[in-house]
Amino acid sequence: MKNRVVVKVGSSSITIDGTINHEQLEKLTTQIAYLTRKGFEVVLVSSGAVAAGLGRLHWERETLTLPQKQAAAAVGQGLLMHRYEQLFQCEGLHVAQILLTSEDVSDRKRYINAKNTFQTLLQNGIIPIVNENDTVAVDEIKFGDNDRLAALVTAVVEADALLLLTDIDGLYTDNPKENPDAKKIDIIEAIDESVQKMAKGAGSKAGTGGMATKIEAARIATLSGATVTIANGSLPWVLKRLFIEKELIGTKFLPAKETMKHKKQWLAFASKAQGKIYIDSGATQAIHQNNKSLLLAGLRNISGDFCAGSVIEICTEEGLVIGKGISGLSSGELRMLLKEETLPKGVIVVHKNDLFIV
Numbered sequence: 001m002k003n004r005v006v007v008k009v010g011s012s013s014i015t016i017d018g019t020i021n022h023e024q025l026e027k028l029t030t031q032i033a034y035l036t037r038k039g040f041e042v043v044l045v046s047s048g049a050v051a052a053g054l055g056r057l058h059w060e061r062e063t064l065t066l067p068q069k070q071a072a073a074a075v076g077q078g079l080l081m082h083r084y085e086q087l088f089q090c091e092g093l094h095v096a097q098i099l100l101t102s103e104d105v106s107d108r109k110r111y112i113n114a115k116n117t118f119q120t121l122l123q124n125g126i127i128p129i130v131n132e133n134d135t136v137a138v139d140e141i142k143f144g145d146n147d148r149l150a151a152l153v154t155a156v157v158e159a160d161a162l163l164l165l166t167d168i169d170g171l172y173t174d175n176p177k178e179n180p181d182a183k184k185i186d187i188i189e190a191i192d193e194s195v196q197k198m199a200k201g202a203g204s205k206a207g208t209g210g211m212a213t214k215i216e217a218a219r220i221a222t223l224s225g226a227t228v229t230i231a232n233g234s235l236p237w238v239l240k241r242l243f244i245e246k247e248l249i250g251t252k253f254l255p256a257k258e259t260m261k262h263k264k265q266w267l268a269f270a271s272k273a274q275g276k277i278y279i280d281s282g283a284t285q286a287i288h289q290n291n292k293s294l295l296l297a298g299l300r301n302i303s304g305d306f307c308a309g310s311v312i313e314i315c316t317e318e319g320l321v322i323g324k325g326i327s328g329l330s331s332g333e334l335r336m337l338l339k340e341e342t343l344p345k346g347v348i349v350v351h352k353n354d355l356f357i358v
């Protein structure tokens with residue numbers, strides 16, 4: 001155990017009436033400081049920039065255009081960081097701001113750079129405070145929500161645990177704000193369709209994604225080997241009770257039985273494909289069931305332009321996506337090879353260590 005944890009706090013927990021909830025922020029930073037004194041390394045993923053910006057500018061959420069929302073985030077992010085800086089300074093801790101877009105983790109080099117920066121900050125006892133870079137993140141480069149971002153950060157820093165703090169006590173069988181008969185679930189051993197069906201949308205104007213994005217985050221983080229908890233951010237001493245006293249709080253998702261190696265996690269959840277290759281049924285079986293590398297002999301077609309080292313989607317001849325991998329050859333080389341009358345034997349298109357199969 002490294003005792004490395006990622007704590008994600010949602011807008012609903014740290015804002016009140018559309019502005020920063022200072023009392024809540026102080027409770028959070030006091031608890032994080034306590035954990036660090038007990039030997040934990042903590043990464044904080046904090047939402048709330050848009051809400052804080054709206055509060056300061058007196059703008060109404062309902063009438064916002066996308067550029068206004070991004071402008072509000074730019075204002076609010078500064079306010080949030082200023083407050084975090086002040087609060088952690090009182091605890092004798094330094095903080096570091098990390099703003100990410102999905103492009104920063106889909107590119108392997110940038111992913112490794114981010115990983116190294118996190119590592120250096122944590123080794124030096126500095127608290128990384130992460131948010132999506134809302135100012136530049138438009139739809140195609142958005143994580144979508146901070147729950148998913150927090151799960152990817154959990155994988156990047158190889159944390160033992162992810163805590164999603166929200167405005168509700170955990171995952172219920174249905175949204176308790178709409179269904180009074182909904183029951184809270186204490187432990188989830190495996191995330192299947194029945195679990196996904198329980199999760200509905202956001203419960204407040206400030207929140208994004210609701211439980212659905214938290215379940216997806218739990219799926220990613222448990223596959224990377226972390227334990228995930230969804231809990232109410234307003235519970236007194238929730239961090240201490242969970243991580244030090246090991247109390248069963250909220251809803252706990254156990255780490256997946258078969259966790260993924262680091263590179264496969266990146267392939268599966270963070271990388272962006274540059275092209276597609278289509279393979280025959282023999283090759284599908286070889287990579288799917290027999291854990292083999294993908295050889296040129298099984299290749300039927302390719303689409304898109306990509307370089308050697310690019311991530312590509314691997315599809316059946318009918319076009320069904322069955323995985324992703326890092327291509328050992330460029331699209332140009334593959335097209336030329338496919339035109340040859342007899343294909344050269346033993347050419348590896350995707351090595352088994354660079355393959356993720358759905």
Ligand SMILES: Nc1ncnc2c1ncn2[C@@H]1O[C@H](COP(=O)(O)OP(=O)(O)O)[C@@H](O)[C@H]1O
Binds near residue numbers: 173198206209
């Ligand atoms: N099955 C469920 N169990 C609990 N909460 C649910 C469920 N489905 C939807 N929700 C809603 O999800 C909300 C929390 O998500 P969200 O509003 O996005 O918060 P945050 O800002 O913390 O990310 C809850 O307030 C609740 O209304």
Ligand SMILES: N[C@@H](CCC(=O)OP(=O)(O)O)C(=O)O
Binds near residue numbers: 011047132134
């Ligand atoms: N990046 C945005 C938060 C987006 C988000 O996922 O919000 P939430 O559902 O409250 O965690 C912000 O800082 O306002």
